[in-house]
Amino acid sequence: MLSQQITTLIDKELKKYPADQRQSAVMAALRFVQDEKGWIAPEDMADVAQYLDMPQMAVYEVATFYHMYNLKPMGKHTLTVCTNLSCTLCGAGDTVSYLEQKLGIKMNEVTADGKFGLREGECMGACIDAPLLNVNNKKMCGKLTPEKIDSILADLEGGKA
Amino acid sequence: MINIEIDGKQIQTENGSTVIEAAHQAGIAIPHFCYHKKLSIAANCRMCLVQVEKAPKPLPACATPVSEGMKVFTHSEQAVKAQKGVMEFLLVNHPLDCPICDQGGECMLQDMSVGYGQGHSRYHEEKRMVLAKDIGPLVAAEEMARCINCTRCVRFGQEIAGQMELGQAFRGEHAEIMSFVSGTVESELSGNMIDLCPVGALTSKPFRYKARSWELSRRRSVSAHDSLGSGLAVQTKNNRVLRVLPLENDEINECWLSDRDRFAYEGLNSEQRLTKPMIKQGGQWQEVDWQAALEFCANGLRQIANGAGAEQIGALATGNSTLEEMYLLQKLLRGIGSDNVDFRLRQSDFSADGKQQGAPWLGMSIADIGRADRILIVGSFLRKDHPLLAARIRQAVKQGAQINVIHATDDDLLMKVAHKAIVAPNAMVETLAQVAKDAASKHSNGIAGSLASGERVAVLLGNFAQQHPQAAQLQALAQQIANVTNGKFGFIGDSANGVGGYLVNAIPAGKGLNAAAMLAAPRKAYVLLNVEPELDCADAQQAIAAMQAADLVIAMSAYKHGATEYADVLLPIAPFTETSGTFISSEGRVQSFNGSVKPLGEARPAWKVLRVLGNLLKVDGFGYETTQAVRDEALNGVDVAARLNNAVSGIETGAAAVNGLQRVADVPIYATDAIVRRAVSLQATKDAMQPKAWLHSKELSKLGVAAGVQVKVAQGQGSALLEVAIDDGLPEGVVRVAAGHPATATLGAMFGTITVERA
Numbered sequence A: 001m002l003s004q005q006i007t008t009l010i011d012k013e014l015k016k017y018p019a020d021q022r023q024s025a026v027m028a029a030l031r032f033v034q035d036e037k038g039w040i041a042p043e044d045m046a047d048v049a050q051y052l053d054m055p056q057m058a059v060y061e062v063a064t065f066y067h068m069y070n071l072k073p074m075g076k077h078t079l080t081v082c083t084n085l086s087c088t089l090c091g092a093g094d095t096v097s098y099l100e101q102k103l104g105i106k107m108n109e110v111t112a113d114g115k116f117g118l119r120e121g122e123c124m125g126a127c128i129d130a131p132l133l134n135v136n137n138k139k140m141c142g143k144l145t146p147e148k149i150d151s152i153l154a155d156l157e158g159g160k161a
Numbered sequence B: 001m002i003n004i005e006i007d008g009k010q011i012q013t014e015n016g017s018t019v020i021e022a023a024h025q026a027g028i029a030i031p032h033f034c035y036h037k038k039l040s041i042a043a044n045c046r047m048c049l050v051q052v053e054k055a056p057k058p059l060p061a062c063a064t065p066v067s068e069g070m071k072v073f074t075h076s077e078q079a080v081k082a083q084k085g086v087m088e089f090l091l092v093n094h095p096l097d098c099p100i101c102d103q104g105g106e107c108m109l110q111d112m113s114v115g116y117g118q119g120h121s122r123y124h125e126e127k128r129m130v131l132a133k134d135i136g137p138l139v140a141a142e143e144m145a146r147c148i149n150c151t152r153c154v155r156f157g158q159e160i161a162g163q164m165e166l167g168q169a170f171r172g173e174h175a176e177i178m179s180f181v182s183g184t185v186e187s188e189l190s191g192n193m194i195d196l197c198p199v200g201a202l203t204s205k206p207f208r209y210k211a212r213s214w215e216l217s218r219r220r221s222v223s224a225h226d227s228l229g230s231g232l233a234v235q236t237k238n239n240r241v242l243r244v245l246p247l248e249n250d251e252i253n254e255c256w257l258s259d260r261d262r263f264a265y266e267g268l269n270s271e272q273r274l275t276k277p278m279i280k281q282g283g284q285w286q287e288v289d290w291q292a293a294l295e296f297c298a299n300g301l302r303q304i305a306n307g308a309g310a311e312q313i314g315a316l317a318t319g320n321s322t323l324e325e326m327y328l329l330q331k332l333l334r335g336i337g338s339d340n341v342d343f344r345l346r347q348s349d350f351s352a353d354g355k356q357q358g359a360p361w362l363g364m365s366i367a368d369i370g371r372a373d374r375i376l377i378v379g380s381f382l383r384k385d386h387p388l389l390a391a392r393i394r395q396a397v398k399q400g401a402q403i404n405v406i407h408a409t410d411d412d413l414l415m416k417v418a419h420k421a422i423v424a425p426n427a428m429v430e431t432l433a434q435v436a437k438d439a440a441s442k443h444s445n446g447i448a449g450s451l452a453s454g455e456r457v458a459v460l461l462g463n464f465a466q467q468h469p470q471a472a473q474l475q476a477l478a479q480q481i482a483n484v485t486n487g488k489f490g491f492i493g494d495s496a497n498g499v500g501g502y503l504v505n506a507i508p509a510g511k512g513l514n515a516a517a518m519l520a521a522p523r524k525a526y527v528l529l530n531v532e533p534e535l536d537c538a539d540a541q542q543a544i545a546a547m548q549a550a551d552l553v554i555a556m557s558a559y560k561h562g563a564t565e566y567a568d569v570l571l572p573i574a575p576f577t578e579t580s581g582t583f584i585s586s587e588g589r590v591q592s593f594n595g596s597v598k599p600l601g602e603a604r605p606a607w608k609v610l611r612v613l614g615n616l617l618k619v620d621g622f623g624y625e626t627t628q629a630v631r632d633e634a635l636n637g638v639d640v641a642a643r644l645n646n647a648v649s650g651i652e653t654g655a656a657a658v659n660g661l662q663r664v665a666d667v668p669i670y671a672t673d674a675i676v677r678r679a680v681s682l683q684a685t686k687d688a689m690q691p692k693a694w695l696h697s698k699e700l701s702k703l704g705v706a707a708g709v710q711v712k713v714a715q716g717q718g719s720a721l722l723e724v725a726i727d728d729g730l731p732e733g734v735v736r737v738a739a740g741h742p743a744t745a746t747l748g749a750m751f752g753t754i755t756v757e758r759a
């Protein structure tokens, strides 16, 4: 079941599209689910499909096509590190190793306490700040150094997202 | 019309068509994978690249509309270079395992790579791996690494089958065709994806590794499993049917087949096939030779005719017996003095007999239905009873047609329904009468309004309407509606040769008994042609009681079946693939076919068996040499088109009083006839699951039982233990319990009252 909060948000989104084109809101709907639950379970996709009157498989296509949707739990804070060319040239490799060592997890894993998940991302169009990471697809943190990463993690730990 | 030039050839083509269509019209081949004439354009494989004058780059022929004066080169250096390049890319990730691929020999990719590929690969890196999927008992998706992501299968589901069960998940190099969270593909049209898949990714589970395509002989045939007369290409090897494919005909099945038509052939090779004549002696079945069996039959029939009287003999045939078989059966019966012959086994109302002007039929052509702009479907499990008709109507709906439904269940038709009235069986007449009244007084809303706003109106009576105890009234009302809306009306028909049965008079003419009467007033002797009485008749209980009480039951059947309990003789006859014959489809199309293989064991075509019986019983005129001779005699002087007429008069309409719960019985899609019931892969599908007792949740709470528990469902003296389930699409006051299935063969009539209680 989609929460009241999610359906309210979807309903608002639906106003942007013709009444017989409910499926236009699918990307937004999936985003709302992920914002609330941290990831999108198949049951949620089925619920979205039903709510938007579209085939489940069509929702699945969208959810798997876009990298930013988490198809499994990725922790409270999903850290997506860009590993594309510009970032890699500017040391994204080191950023990844530092994060992995600091959090004690590998890429695509979640810390035991469920706080942090680590993902690899594609170019975020912000190469000027390389190397960089994105927290929960919401907050971009650039020009990363070990110290900066420490402070980001500490802030997130402390609830200052 | 506009003029274009392809490879130097001047071509006139319709404005709005694409280059590939224009080329195909002109007989010029353009290599392609994702393009399919019946599907939307995806233009994702890029195999169809051609050179177009003034275009800077090669263009995909499937997605490029023609324009006046366009010059296209399909084999120029630029075009061929592009095509070869695409081919090389397609093969990058495609396993080069044709020798062990089931598609080998009939693979588009294999064929194209001969024309456009290279002898060796320049790609030495690792190929991508895609895991096998299990999508059900019919379609194998075992080698998905072979998929070239053309999305034909996906588009078929969305556009033709009406349900998107497969999709392309993930992206780029990780893109995979799959179902939602390892679900199965349950469409009743799923087998067409196998035909559409240009490579060996989707293959036929029942056929896999049974034979190579070039070892198979191909025979033309006609489907025996529904009333459309779909064309079949029956493929055989060593006198066995190994595969069935569609024979294209745009007027009937287009290039599709329903899964029932496609996979029913497995039933032909069933273990239960009867291969030797058998007689029951002293309660024991003995195999005998044909001579002895037939003499036994002739003596038995003669004794009863001379003793109790010929009117104590009744003959029942299924509606998918051939025209020749039905003709000879009635000729034999009439020759020995009985008028008790019928093939309308599931029908319960015969009051239109003698009041209709001709043989009931579709009332229009199948193609007409596709062109109708307003359709009313009365009493039909459309998708399951007539899968391809449903697909055709689905296309019409997409073109803007409105479909309206009056029925006792609300099964999803997978198309947009304009208006529907879901009512209990006893309210159907009233509901239809109201529509007729509204239509006559030019109502502008509801079903009548929808019909009134159309130019080409079709009113179709489905199997449920035809089997309804007030079928004649429904027919009369449909006629009224068609009259006031300037439309056409007709019966979709529940069997392959229903129209044929009427045309050769396999129905009682004078004082003879119809199918229902013959069982209600049991006869001393029955001749059964293809019939499994407890599964094929309107009232299973009554049918079985009549068989058990009879002195002589002659069962002509391709299978050893329930008849071993009550029959005295079993005569092994050939199913439609092993005999020549003719079916007349519900649109009145007369289609003759030859046997695809020789009869199994000692089985013989039923027309030959009836011929010998006729001779033994000294009935005149049984000297036929061929089925053609039988057909010529049967249809001699019959103007088929002129005999087709649904007009009926002198039918009073009135309400039917019913107390208690009413039964709503469908014949599940894979329970319709003896062959289908023995097709193992079809029997493994969800559609063939054990029948349940379906009720509205309110009825369920009245009964005080929870969904999922066993209940005792009873009619007359018989009962069945079934799982109870909720279907809130059903009207209150009804229980849906399927017929045609062994689990419910102890129950009574398909319509009427039924009780449900805790088990």
Ligand code: SF4
Pocket: B146, B147, B148, B149, B150, B151, B152, B153, B154, B177, B196, B197, B198, B199, B201, B202
């Ligand atoms: S499975 Fe076959 S039909 Fe479906 S996308 Fe792949 S190649 Fe095309």
Ligand code: FES
Pocket: A082, A083, A084, A085, A086, A087, A088, A122, A123, A124, A125, A126, A127, A130, A132
């Ligand atoms: S490459 Fe990392 S943001 Fe562009």
Ligand code: FES
Pocket: B031, B032, B033, B034, B035, B042, B043, B044, B045, B046, B047, B048, B049, B060, B061, B062, B063
């Ligand atoms: S056939 Fe034209 S792109 Fe596939």
